[in-house]
Amino acid sequence: MPDIPQLAGVILTHNEAHNIADCIDALRWADEVVVFDSFSTDDTVERARAAGARVIQHPFEDYGRQRQAALDAVEAEWIFFVDADERVTPELAEEVREKIGRPERGWWVPRYNYIFGKLTRGAGWYPDYQLRLLHRASARYDLSRPVHEIVILDGEAGHLSNHLVHFNYTRVEQFHEKQRRYIRLEAQRRVNEGMLPKLWTPFSGAVREFWRRFVTLGGYRDGLHGLRLSLFMAYYEYLTWRLAARMAAER
Secondary structure: OOOOOOEEEEEEEOOOOOOHHHHHHOOOOOOEEEEEEOOOOOOHHHHHHHOOOEEEEOOOOOHHHHHHHHHHHOOOOEEEEOOOOEEEOHHHHHHHHHHOOOOOOEEEEOEEEEEOOEEEOOOOOOOOOEEEEEEHHHEEEOOOOOOOOOEEEOOOEEEOOOOEEEEEEOOHHHHHHHHHHHHHHHHHHHHHOOOOOOOOHHHHHHHHHHHHHHHHOOHHHHHHHHHHHHHHHHHHHHHHHHHHHHHHHHO
16 A cells, blocks of 8 residues: 655646746655646646646535645645746745644744735735635535635644745736625625625625724735735625625525
C-alpha cells in the first residue's frame, strides 16, 4: 500500500486553464498536487494532468461543500488549499514545511491581493488572512456557509508570516461577475438564518458597508482605487439585501 502523503497542495478549479500550470508550478514542493475540478468546460483538466497534477472531478454545489468534498477525497495528513489565481512563494513554501511539524492543527495565511493590477492594502483586502493549511483529520467546513467558508477546527490555529500572492481580479467585468455569483449564495444564507430585511435595510446596509470598507478598513489608503472598491462593495451589499427580501417574500 502506498504511503499517505504528508502534505497535499489542493487547487479548486472551474475553467482555470489560463492559471493552472503556473499555480501547479508554484506547488511542486508539496508531496502531491491535486486539482479538484468542478467539471471545467475549457482545457483546465488536460493542462493540469500535463503539468503532473492528480485530477479529481466533483460537481459544484457551493464553496463550502466543495472544499469539504476535497478534504474527504484527498488522503494527505495535511492539506494546503490554494486557489488557481494564487501563487505560493518559496518563502511561504519553506514556512509551511516548518510549521506542519508543530502541534497547531491549522494555520492562517496572509494574502497580497492584486485587484485590477494594483496591490490593495485597504478596504478589507489586507492582510486578508485565510485558514488554508489544515490538518485534515482535525478540520471540517461549516456547510451552512455556502460562500466565504468557515473552517471548524479541532485544535488551535496559528498565523504564518509569509504571504500568498493573489491575482484577484484582473478586469472590472470579472469582479462584477464574481460578486453577482456571491450575492445569491449570501442572500440565501441570510434568509435561511432568519436575517429578514426591513424596507430600509438595503440602504442602511449599503451605507454601513461603505463606511466599513472605506473608513474602518482603510480603503482611503488606496486613494481612488480604494474608493471605487468600497463603492462597489456597498452596491453589492445593497443588492444582497434586495435579493434576500425577494427570497423571503417568495417563501
